[in-house]
Amino acid sequence: MDQGIRVVIADDHPFTRYGLRVLLESDPGITVVAEACDGRTAVSRVLEFQPDVVVMDVRMPGGDGLWATQEIQRARPGTKVLVHSEHEADPTVMAAMRAGASGFLLKAGDVTQITRAVRDVAAGAWIFHLSDTARMRPWFDQLRTARRDGAFPQLTTREREILNIIAIPKQTTRTAAAHLGISHKRVENALTDIKTKLGATDRAELIALARAAGLGTPP
Known part of the structure; x- marks a missing residue:
């Protein structure tokens, strides 16, 4: 229940x-x-x-x-x-x-x-x-x-950049990849690693954690 x-x-x-x-x-x-x-x-x-x-x-x-x-x-x-x-x-x-x-x-x-x-x-x-x-x-x-x-010190600099962009409303893995000049697959793989490091069960929980920590601001 x-x-x-x-x-x-x-x-x-x-x-x-x-x-x-x-x-x-x-x-x-x-x-x-x-x-x-x-x-x-x-x-x-x-x-x-x-x-x-x-x-x-x-x-x-x-x-x-x-x-x-x-x-x-x-x-x-x-x-x-x-x-x-x-x-x-x-x-x-x-x-x-x-x-x-x-x-x-x-x-x-x-x-x-x-x-x-x-x-x-x-x-x-x-x-x-x-x-x-x-x-x-x-x-x-x-x-x-x-x-x-200082949020999420267990993440690499690149992972923090990706998480910050993904936490911005209406942003996607493809827009994150385009902004950072990396492949869409690399962004997807990084998000999998980030979820593991932060203990998030899905993308929605990951974004909620990021926004609660102040991420999700335009780079």
């Missing part, structure tokens, strides 16, 4: 986990598949249940949210991490963003925003609910560029 958006909740406070589960599962399109009380368990649950989104506290024992985010993005980059913290100025939150988190919510914020935020990050958006968005926007713009430029 289709479970819609699959979520893991990682927080060391059981009442917080319970409240998040109730809120998230009030949305019929979201299913909480597992919970974790520390960072190491969060990584284990992600590997076991392969969720679409992790709602991640940053201050936890047994490997904090920063460490867990890094491990999740290394092992399963298709899983999005939504940081859920008490303090937006916490340096661990900023570090988690650099590590690959796709969004940030304050625990003291509007609790009804959590389901929308989970849906948005699952769709590939960046979500930042901050008290001073204008002040923080330049920092996040720089972070977005840095993450895009």
Whole structure:
């Protein structure tokens, strides 16, 4: 049965986990598949249940949210991490963003925003609910560029070029080949290798991963 958006909740406070589960599962399109009380368990649950989104506290024992985010993005980059913290100025939150988190919510914020935020990050958006968005926007713009430029280090330069073009709307393997001056067959072979390296099951998932990382910009 289709479970819609699959979520893991990682927080060391059981009442917080319970409240998040109730809120998230009030949305019929979201299913909480597992919970974790520390960072190491969060990584284990992600590997076991392969969720679409992790709602991640940053201050936890047994490997904090920063460490867990890094491990999740290394092992399963298709899983999005939504940081859920008490303090937006916490340096661990900023570090988690650099590590690959796709969004940030304050625990003291509007609790009804959590389901929308989970849906948005699952769709590939960046979500930042901050008290001073204008002040923080330049920092996040720089972070977005840095993450895009550093995305998928396991790919060769040529593979990144191909993936970037393929992620542009309405582009095909033939237009990528023409732009790069290589054969169509070489592009197809490269895409097969890229899917293997990134763990993508098909081209649609590959493009979604590329766009979520900021690729898909005209060369």
